[in-house]
Amino acid sequence: QVQLQESGSGLVKPSETLSLTCTVSGGSFSSWYWSWIRQSPGKGLEWIAYIYNSGSTNYNPSLKSRATISMDTSKNQFSLQLSSVTAADTAVYYCARVMLHGGPLYYFDYWGQGTLVTVSS
Amino acid sequence: DIQVTQSPSSLSASVGDRVTITCRASQRISNYLNWYQQKPGKAPKLLIYAASSLQSGVPSRFSGSGSGTDFTLTISSLQPEDFATYYCQQTYSTPLTFGGGTKVEIK
Numbered sequence: 014q015v016q017l018q019e020s021g022s023g024l025v026k027p028s029e030t031l032s033l034t035c036t037v038s039g040g041s042f043s044s045w046y047w048s049w050i051r052q053s054p055g056k057g058l059e060w061i062a063y064i065y066n067s068g069s070t071n072y073n074p075s076l077k078s079r080a081t082i083s084m085d086t087s088k089n090q091f092s093l094q095l096s097s098v099t100a101a102d103t104a105v106y107y108c109a110r111v112m113l114h115g116g117p118l119y120y121f122d123y124w125g126q127g128t129l130v131t132v133s134s
Numbered sequence: 135d136i137q138v139t140q141s142p143s144s145l146s147a148s149v150g151d152r153v154t155i156t157c158r159a160s161q162r163i164s165n166y167l168n169w170y171q172q173k174p175g176k177a178p179k180l181l182i183y184a185a186s187s188l189q190s191g192v193p194s195r196f197s198g199s200g201s202g203t204d205f206t207l208t209i210s211s212l213q214p215e216d217f218a219t220y221y222c223q224q225t226y227s228t229p230l231t232f233g234g235g236t237k238v239e240i241k
Contacts, residue, residue: 114184118183119225
């Protein structure tokens, strides 16, 4: 059974960098795409980025190049850094596995429990 | 960006009711549409992928249909554990986008 667990700073000051890590267990890590998604309090879901072992990445342009996703296959981990944060970045951040079937046919089949990040001075 | 609009934003229903939730995309997305269920304090859970394929382990009372711009999630007989918020998601193009959610509440 695949399990994902987010970890990282729960409180970040405005203008600083948010850093989160997702640790994956129970399955092959390097064969999959991995993604970050966030959910602001009481709001809907926003896709942030995904990454593949080859280093291929894709980002949501709405984050205006503030986001960086990376992976460490030796540790079965992938990470998110979000720079220059503001209160608008306060959200629950989820990591998820991306199941691909080819072309645009893919979905998030395993999710972490989520971690709340609050941006406040 | 492709916008996905869900309706209604909330609904009240009773156990045993048939419930239908609609998702409309701002352009044609073939069948690249997924549905998720989210309960309070929990991560979303995949129910349906590719518009109509039931994810393994999901009860058969859940079904999806549609193609192009209009999609539907149907719960044939609402059960107590189905009271939750439901989201659709398009993967036709990035940025991947989610609908605003439909909260299913107890009548």
